Amino acid sequence: MGTSLQPVDVLAPGANLNAYVQAVNGFAVLSAEEEKELAEKLYYHEDLEAARRLVLAHLRFVVHIAKTYSGYGLSQGDLIQEGNVGLMKAVKRFNPEKGVRLVSFAVHWIKAEMHEFILRNWRIVKVATTKAQRKLFFNLRGAKKRLAWLTEEETKVIAEDLGVETKHVREMEGRLSAYDAAFDAGSDDDDDTAYQAPAYYLEDKxxxxxxxxxxxxxxxxxxxxxxxxxxxxxxxxxxxxxxxxxxxxxxxxxxxxxxxxxxxxxxxxxxxxxxxxxxxxxxx
The missing domain is CATH 1.10.10.10 (Winged helix-like DNA-binding domain superfamily/Winged helix DNA-binding domain)
Structure with missing residues (x-):
């Protein structure tokens, strides 16, 4: 397969992300016939070797999806690892009799795991908890064409496209534009800026x-x-x-x-x- 990495290694990217990407690209892409044969072995006979080959052949696809979420400031390695979990879930549930390729079926599971990871780690304060808020969270960033605040017309267009109310668009825009503030002063803050930390405004009783x-x-x-x-x-x-x-x-x-x-x-x-x-x- 062009690499010496073991399956357990490629499921958990290490510090050298470039080496990981190069390694997973070394696994051969399966033809439709090869994929169906392996999927049938897993589906009907619980063949773990077939499952392993299906996972390895699609790791490059997880890397591709992870790159589309690079704007959230999170580790690409962590995103890939979460996506790999989704890939394994998809392989386990894949039915070869449905007539679709594994990559089409797996994209939902891969993105679902990445979404959960982003929502857990992007901000200290949760920005999206309901189904409508989660939909806005992952679509509003791409819908905004510039850094400035949305106009009333732009807000209406986005609300109609996403099937939500305009007030929800405004609310999520505010959450996305906010930032987390540390409770205590940073270790590198000087006397002129440290007092701005919220901890200094609490009454010591x-x-x-x-x-x-x-x-x-x-x-x-x-x-x-x-x-x-x-x-x-x-x-x-x-x-x-x-x-x-x-x-x-x-x-x-x-x-x-x-x-x-x-x-x-x-x-x-x-x-x-x-x-x-x-x-x-x-x-x-």
């Missing part, structure tokens, strides 16, 4: 006197409730909780077991029962 007073009251209230709840325990249970949870240097179960002359499991039971009593007392 950590040092708000009212918030600090509320936190202090809450802490004092919890401490008082815990001290009162500890009074319901017997001396041993209180000491176990004190040494296990409240002291800075916390004791282990085995250390307490040795101190009280019981098993570590008995200390664990006493600790568990004491916790239940504390919880009930604090909720009362």
């Amino acid at each position: 950590r040092y708000d006197p009212a918030v600090q007073l509320e936190n202090a009251d809450w802490s004092d209230s919890n401490a008082a409730s815990l001290a009162k709840a500890l009074e319901v325990l017997d001396d041993r249970s209180r000491d176990i909780l004190q040494q296990r949870w409240l002291n800075e240097d916390k004791a282990t179960l085995h250390e307490l077991a040795a101190h009280y002359g019981v098993s570590a499991e008995r200390i664990r039971q006493l600790e568990k029962n004491a916790m239940k009593k504390i919880r009930v007392a604090m909720e009362a």
